[in-house]
Amino acid sequence: MVDLNVDEWTQEEFLRNKKELEAQGIKVLLIDTILNPIDGIETTLYAPPLLKNEEPGSVFVFYCDTGKSSKERLAEFRTKFPDHVCISLRGGRGYWRKHLRV
Incomplete structure (x- = not known):
């Protein structure tokens, strides 16, 4: 069972x-x-008008270079996208390991 009531997810x-x-x-x-x-994974550009068209209940995982500013902006994202789940990627782009698979 996936916990969607968190602020961050690791890669x-x-x-x-x-x-x-x-x-x-x-x-x-x-x-x-x-x-x-x-590199190596599909990303979506942050464009609020387009993101609002995504299916309600969709999960948005935001990332920046270090994960710090995307986590600090979670309240803003959650206000902007109340019908979606908003989470920050811990460590951001800088900690992404392109060969890590599950």
Whole structure:
């Protein structure tokens, strides 16, 4: 069972939870807030008007370079996207290991 009442997911948690949630029909998006996509995984550019069109209940996992500012902005994201689950990627882009798989 995936806990969606958290502020952060590690990369491993993101990969594991994405697989489990998408098997249940819940979309999980890795949101790029710094205009710098992560190699080896699909990312979605932070564009609020487009993100608001995503299915209610979708999970948005925001990342920045270190994970610090995306975590600090969670309240803003949650206000902006009340119909979606908003989580920060712990360590951000800097801690992403492109060969880590689950």
